[in-house]
Amino acid sequence: MGDIAPSLGAGAPEKLGEFVDRILSTAPDDPGQASQHYEEALEEIGQFGQDPDFSGQKALLEGFSFESQGCRALRGSEFAAACAIFEQASDRFTQAGAASQADLCAGLQLSAQACAELLNQNFGAGQKLISDAQKLLHKDPKLGLRYAPLIDQLTISSLGLGAAQAAQAMDLSAAKVMSEEASLRSADFARKYCDDATPMCSYYLGLAKYWRAFYQFSKAQADLQTFSFQALIEEDDLARTAREARALLAQGADLPGASDVYNISGFFAGTLEALPSVAKLANALVQGLPAPQIDYNTLQAHLKTAQDAAAASGKNGLLLYRLGESLAETIENLRRFDLDRPRPMARPADPRTPIQVFVIMPFAENSKVVEQALRTVLEDDPYWFRIMLARDSILSPNLLDNVKEHMHLADAFVADISGLNPNVMMELGMVEGDPAKRPVFVLKRKAEKREKEPDVPSDLKAKLYIEYEVVATASPDEKVRLLANELRTKLTSAAELTALSSRPHTRFTSAQYIQHKLQPKKMQLGPDDIAALQKGFPCLEDLEAATSAQIAMKTGLDEQVAGVLVGAFACIAKQSAG
Numbered sequence: 001m002g003d004i005a006p007s008l009g010a011g012a013p014e015k016l017g018e019f020v021d022r023i024l025s026t027a028p029d030d031p032g033q034a035s036q037h038y039e040e041a042l043e044e045i046g047q048f049g050q051d052p053d054f055s056g057q058k059a060l061l062e063g064f065s066f067e068s069q070g071c072r073a074l075r076g077s078e079f080a081a082a083c084a085i086f087e088q089a090s091d092r093f094t095q096a097g098a099a100s101q102a103d104l105c106a107g108l109q110l111s112a113q114a115c116a117e118l119l120n121q122n123f124g125a126g127q128k129l130i131s132d133a134q135k136l137l138h139k140d141p142k143l144g145l146r147y148a149p150l151i152d153q154l155t156i157s158s159l160g161l162g163a164a165q166a167a168q169a170m171d172l173s174a175a176k177v178m179s180e181e182a183s184l185r186s187a188d189f190a191r192k193y194c195d196d197a198t199p200m201c202s203y204y205l206g207l208a209k210y211w212r213a214f215y216q217f218s219k220a221q222a223d224l225q226t227f228s229f230q231a232l233i234e235e236d237d238l239a240r241t242a243r244e245a246r247a248l249l250a251q252g253a254d255l256p257g258a259s260d261v262y263n264i265s266g267f268f269a270g271t272l273e274a275l276p277s278v279a280k281l282a283n284a285l286v287q288g289l290p291a292p293q294i295d296y297n298t299l300q301a302h303l304k305t306a307q308d309a310a311a312a313s314g315k316n317g318l319l320l321y322r323l324g325e326s327l328a329e330t331i332e333n334l335r336r337f338d339l340d341r342p343r344p345m346a347r348p349a350d351p352r353t354p355i356q357v358f359v360i361m362p363f364a365e366n367s368k369v370v371e372q373a374l375r376t377v378l379e380d381d382p383y384w385f386r387i388m389l390a391r392d393s394i395l396s397p398n399l400l401d402n403v404k405e406h407m408h409l410a411d412a413f414v415a416d417i418s419g420l421n422p423n424v425m426m427e428l429g430m431v432e433g434d435p436a437k438r439p440v441f442v443l444k445r446k447a448e449k450r451e452k453e454p455d456v457p458s459d460l461k462a463k464l465y466i467e468y469e470v471v472a473t474a475s476p477d478e479k480v481r482l483l484a485n486e487l488r489t490k491l492t493s494a495a496e497l498t499a500l501s502s503r504p505h506t507r508f509t510s511a512q513y514i515q516h517k518l519q520p521k522k523m524q525l526g527p528d529d530i531a532a533l534q535k536g537f538p539c540l541e542d543l544e545a546a547t548s549a550q551i552a553m554k555t556g557l558d559e560q561v562a563g564v565l566v567g568a569f570a571c572i573a574k575q576s577a578g
Helices: 016-025 032-047 054-075 080-094 101-120 121-139 139-166 172-193 199-225 229-233 240-251 256-288 296-311 314-339 367-378 399-409 422-430 476-492 495-502 511-521 527-536 540-544 546-556 559-568
Strands: 357-358 386-388 413-418 440-445 464-466
Touching: 016 032, 016 399, 032 386, 054 080, 054 101, 054 139, 101 121, 101 139, 121 139, 121 172, 139 172, 139 199, 139 399, 172 199, 172 256, 199 229, 199 240, 229 256, 229 546, 240 256, 256 296, 256 314, 256 422, 296 314, 357 367, 357 422, 367 386, 367 413, 367 476, 367 511, 367 527, 399 422, 413 422, 464 476, 511 527, 527 546, 546 559
Parallel strands: 357 386, 357 413, 413 440, 440 464
Antiparallel strands: none
8 A cells, every 4th residue: 555554653643634635645647546546545544434524535535536537538538438527526526625626627527528529520519618617627727727738638639530520521611610720729739838949849830730731631632522623723832731730740750649640741741742733634634625734753752752651650541541542543544544535436327226325324322223214214115225334345455445435336425423423524524525516414313311412513513414313212123113204204305315316216126125025925035145136136127027037046046935026026027937
């Protein structure tokens, strides 16, 4: 027990007041050690049970024990636990008649609640709790001053974490408010508690700029993802604040926990140096404009600097490192896209073939539903178009060339811009300046109420696009049926579609029409047999004029099956005798 054992000074037994004074005067500063110190004292205080002040003095030591435990929880960011513990501490101090200590713990309890609210992005509630906490903490300036730096540090950390969570949820307005407040409080901390020109002062001044750079990075990343390029292009020196933050943080990088912040500021600086050039190139590709002059070597150097800084943080920087890899890959894809982007030329219209519609869509959860709904509407009466996706057939081994080959064959385009998928937007940009002025029908899924959908880029807002809905609770077949009905109604009113369907063309032999015609015959063909039938007879006109022998020869199907097909399609030709 060491300090806690009763003193036998001059042979006189220690009194309760002397025991409590000794416990308080020898309490360690560290909350964990202090908590153990008070717990041991509470085990010993029972020897004074007959003293008339026993209850009050015991409550006082219990208050200090709870206060130490609460501080330990607060430093560990266990805010809910800290709230409950500080409440118990305040109650014990009230029982002991220690009003100033009770107010202090009530203030610490409100501070813990404030940190929890800020962490949950409830900025208004957090600010009010901080204000109320400060009033209680300042009732006794001497006591309040002991905890003021800790509370301010925790407030900065909670604001920063709240800003990071808001940015991750694409709530940039909340991220801006909270990162700006974290920045102001960091600068205020340097002024209040740090001597000028010390590593601690430089660290907090750097932290003030770090949180502003964090918001700039978050907004720039969101602008790139939502194709809001102009905001990035117009920035004069986007990385300046991040560079300034890194220079200041370097002077305090040896402080505990400071190295990660220093390294991440380097990631922000390198990335923000690169993003304006990326935005310029992406904007040119999406809008079909000439590519700007870009120094790709410098661009890659900035990204390498960013990735090296993230890597220096080890596991803490892994997510940012992966983000840097993704951005480097995006830049390389944009560069290749720019080098390989001659305008897709349209093939001459041919009345002997079906009208072909190339669909540009993301590989998303509802993509198959949208594809099937489009086939249901456009590959059947009254249109009889052929729906094409780049993955349906390999016209070139190179991915980009394969897309361009499909575009060359298309008479029209459908682009689903739901989620603003980068590949979809780039391919849409390729057909923006189409010399043949082939029609482009733009689709966009209607966002659910709880879903935060990226805003449509400003250059697309002037275009008409068809909003559609996928009923989440419906079965897969019902989803397709409901969406097909919706698209049929909305597409019918499109003048360009009417003009397209009035062009002379043959009718496409679609898979679903084949199955529909075979249902009364109680026959079902497998995918390979349907593909063979479509290859041999791409037009319904050819299939309806074919004999069973011709069908068997071109598809490899049994002639008996071919005979059923002849009957199903009400062919005008007679069946071959042999």
